[in-house]
Amino acid sequence: MIKFKLNKKYIFLLLSLSLVLFSSCSSIGGYVNGKTLNKKEFGPPETHTLMFGHMDVEDAPLHLPVNNTAKDYQEYIQMNPEKEPLIFLPIYFQGSVMSFYPMEPGVNLRLMFSRYSIMRFYGNYTHTTVYQFWPFLGWPESSTLWFSCKKPGLQYIGSYIRTKSGYKKDMEKDSAKNELSALEGIKAYYKGTSWETVIEKRIEELQNEKSN
Numbered sequence: 001m002i003k004f005k006l007n008k009k010y011i012f013l014l015l016s017l018s019l020v021l022f023s024s025c026s027s028i029g030g031y032v033n034g035k036t037l038n039k040k041e042f043g044p045p046e047t048h049t050l051m052f053g054h055m056d057v058e059d060a061p062l063h064l065p066v067n068n069t070a071k072d073y074q075e076y077i078q079m080n081p082e083k084e085p086l087i088f089l090p091i092y093f094q095g096s097v098m099s100f101y102p103m104e105p106g107v108n109l110r111l112m113f114s115r116y117s118i119m120r121f122y123g124n125y126t127h128t129t130v131y132q133f134w135p136f137l138g139w140p141e142s143s144t145l146w147f148s149c150k151k152p153g154l155q156y157i158g159s160y161i162r163t164k165s166g167y168k169k170d171m172e173k174d175s176a177k178n179e180l181s182a183l184e185g186i187k188a189y190y191k192g193t194s195w196e197t198v199i200e201k202r203i204e205e206l207q208n209e210k211s212n
Contacts, residue, residue, distance in 0.1 A: 049149035097185030
């Protein structure tokens with residue numbers, strides 16, 4: 001296991017990212033070391049890896065009545081000492097779809113912090129309960145997620161569900177939260193970048209597989 005120490009710089013970045021406010025738009029997040037991403041600077045599919053998938057809160061700690069809403073976001077830390085240090089807030093899309101920005105193969109991301117909130121509506125009043133995971137600090141250890149960029153191109157990381165003790169992979173065979181729905185969720189964001197063509201090509205491949 002790679003040993004890693006959090007210095008003051010990382011603590012500051014963590015606190016800065018934790019203050020990000022989310023709004024209801026087509027995509028949110030996408031912060032690296034406290035800075036927003038510039039899509040014009042994204043690395044191409046020939047040399048970079050685009051990891052994407054689903055992160056959901058279906059089995060979260062509390063049953064959600066109809067008049068409740070929930071939001072979940074995460075912060076990851078880059079663990080490979082041969083790569084640039086970074087703390088990254090993924091890009092979140094509508095539903096459970098998320099992606100990391102294109103990174104070089106060899107980048108190793110570990111979940112450092114996860115926040116899950118439930119907002120209850122009582123007429124004209126609201127009440128928010130917040131749950132937090134700190135797997136990087138050992139609480140709870142089972143909530144740790146690790147993702148490594150393996151090779152250039154698209155990389156589907158799967159679908160994950162939030163539970164009381166952490167995250168579990170969605171093993172449902174015919175789940176709607178699959179590679180195809182994730183690609184359809186991110187394609188508008190990557191339109192106009194070097195990733196547009198490879199995303200559309202992969203969507204077409206998966207649609208053909210589904211129809212056969």
